[in-house]
Amino acid sequence: MFSGCGNVSKKSKDRIKNTGDIKIWVQFSDETPEGKAWQTIVDNFNKEYQGKYKVITEYIPRSGSGGGYEDKVNAAITTNSLPDVLTLDGPNTAAYANADVIEPLDEYLDDANMDDVLDSIVQQGTYNEKFYAFGFSESSVGIYYNKQLFKKAGIKEDELPTLDKPWTWNEFKEVCQKLVDEYELPAINIQLASKDEMLTYAYTPFIWSNGGEVVNQSGTEALGYFNDPKSAEALQFIQDLVKKGYTTNTPIEKGFETGKYPMLLSGSWTIADLNENYKELEYGILPYPVSNKTKKLVSPTGSWQVAMSSKTKEKEASATFIKYVTNTESSKIMSLGNSVLPIRKSTIELIKNDVSEEMRFLMEQNQKSGHARPVVVAYPQVSRAFQQSIQDASYYKENPDVQKIVDVHAEEMQQVIDRMLK
Numbered sequence: 417m418f419s420g421c422g423n424v425s426k427k428s429k430d431r432i433k434n435t436g437d438i439k440i441w442v443q444f445s446d447e448t449p450e451g452k453a454w455q456t457i458v459d460n461f462n463k464e465y466q467g468k469y470k471v472i473t474e475y476i477p478r479s480g481s482g483g484g485y486e487d488k489v490n491a492a493i494t495t496n497s498l499p500d501v502l503t504l505d506g507p508n509t510a511a512y513a514n515a516d517v518i519e520p521l522d523e524y525l526d527d528a529n530m531d532d533v534l535d536s537i538v539q540q541g542t543y544n545e546k547f548y549a550f551g552f553s554e555s556s557v558g559i560y561y562n563k564q565l566f567k568k569a570g571i572k573e574d575e576l577p578t579l580d581k582p583w584t585w586n587e588f589k590e591v592c593q594k595l596v597d598e599y600e601l602p603a604i605n606i607q608l609a610s611k612d613e614m615l616t617y618a619y620t621p622f623i624w625s626n627g628g629e630v631v632n633q634s635g636t637e638a639l640g641y642f643n644d645p646k647s648a649e650a651l652q653f654i655q656d657l658v659k660k661g662y663t664t665n666t667p668i669e670k671g672f673e674t675g676k677y678p679m680l681l682s683g684s685w686t687i688a689d690l691n692e693n694y695k696e697l698e699y700g701i702l703p704y705p706v707s708n709k710t711k712k713l714v715s716p717t718g719s720w721q722v723a724m725s726s727k728t729k730e731k732e733a734s735a736t737f738i739k740y741v742t743n744t745e746s747s748k749i750m751s752l753g754n755s756v757l758p759i760r761k762s763t764i765e766l767i768k769n770d771v772s773e774e775m776r777f778l779m780e781q782n783q784k785s786g787h788a789r790p791v792v793v794a795y796p797q798v799s800r801a802f803q804q805s806i807q808d809a810s811y812y813k814e815n816p817d818v819q820k821i822v823d824v825h826a827e828e829m830q831q832v833i834d835r836m837l838k
């Protein structure tokens with residue numbers, strides 16, 4: 417009898433808590449273009465579902481080193497205090513799903529028109545054949561260049577690379593030399609100083625372009641892949657850029673934006689920043705430089721996603737919001753507001769005439785050469801080892817032997833992968 421009473425009272429407690437209000441954590445600030453676009457979507461949702469569901473967002477920006485948000489999520493996992501819905505980066509899906517932090521969404525998606533969603537978004541959110549996390553934007557990275565600095569250094573518009581004829585690594589180095597000779601400053605900020613996921617995200621395409629890999633297809637082997645000479649050659653390319661003074665791991669703050677550096681390696685969201693805060697800058701975007709040997713263009717994809725905490729009591733409300741933030745209209749608001757790539761074919765159709773030439777270029781590059789980061793349960797640790805190997809390579813005086821660097825870090829990756837697979 418006692419136990420019966422206990423159950424009834426627990427159930428009714430759950431019902432009382434089941435109010436339709438949901439809390440969501442996001443990894444950006446409400447003052448950024450992304451935060452503003454997000455709040456518009458949330459306001460629209462709250463209006464449409466007034467009286468039924470209500471979303472409250474907590475904005476927890478990632479710090480410069482990529483921590484902040486992730487640290488808070490990790491702490492909440494241990495104290496069982498995650499919100500109903502949380503954001504997570506695309507390549508972390510396997511780690512979160514494997515640890516049962518997030519809930520599969522498949523049973524809620526019958527009316528979500530999933531055929532309209534880009535394959536890259538479905539793939540990054542899928543683990544063990546279940547769909548766990550829904551990307552709310554897609555991404556791409558390119559080489560931003562300052563039109564005036566290029567012109568003054570004698571680099572003509574018709575010499576610039578295209579998606580069909582990108583610069584090889586050697587051609588890219590020749591251009592860097594020309595710019596360094598002219599301006600006596602590094603030619604490009606490749607964001608080495610970010611020391612976070614940006615390094616894995618932006619530099620793995622160099623490895624793939626050269627025919628290398630970080631891990632094998634099934635994500636079980638790093639040894640023999642990350643330390644294959646083809647992968648090492650890509651790190652050598654990056655080390656050479658630092659060694660020759662073409663780039664630096666201690667760049668001037670906002671050096672490209674303020675017209676000092678001729679080039680910047682960055683994602684599509686930089687378009688929003690430049691258009692808003694550096695209106696004077698005349699810039700364009702160029703494709704990734706390609707391996708001298710293969711000449712294969714590869715660019716990064718992947719983006720932040722929304723997922724339902726496996727502990728939420730508000731499953732219907734959470735799923736309804738996740739579908740809302742990823743529908744055609746919300747994807748349009750996010751893409752135009754934060755200059756990020758759409759996640760749906762219908763959104764691409766809807767906005768293709770409204771986006772800038774630079775954005776259209778990145779959308780095309782994405783279709784032609786986009787490559788997702790590997791699906792590995794130990795992704796966070798593998799990525800950290802990758803980032804460390806880049807850091808090591810960039811300190812070329814201390815670590816001149818790139819093969820040695822990849823040998824050490826491939827071993828480190830293998831150890832964490834093996835531990836996870838046990």
Ligand SMILES: OC[C@H]1O[C@H](O[C@H]2O[C@H](CO)[C@@H](O)[C@H](O)[C@H]2O)[C@H](O)[C@@H](O)[C@@H]1O
Nearest residue numbers: 443450505555613614617685718719720
């Ligand atoms: O503004 C869109 C997003 O831009 C960043 O994320 C992108 O770069 C990350 C590497 O730094 C990469 O891991 C992620 O998959 C890309 O979408 C930023 O870190 C995000 O907070 C932001 O939503």
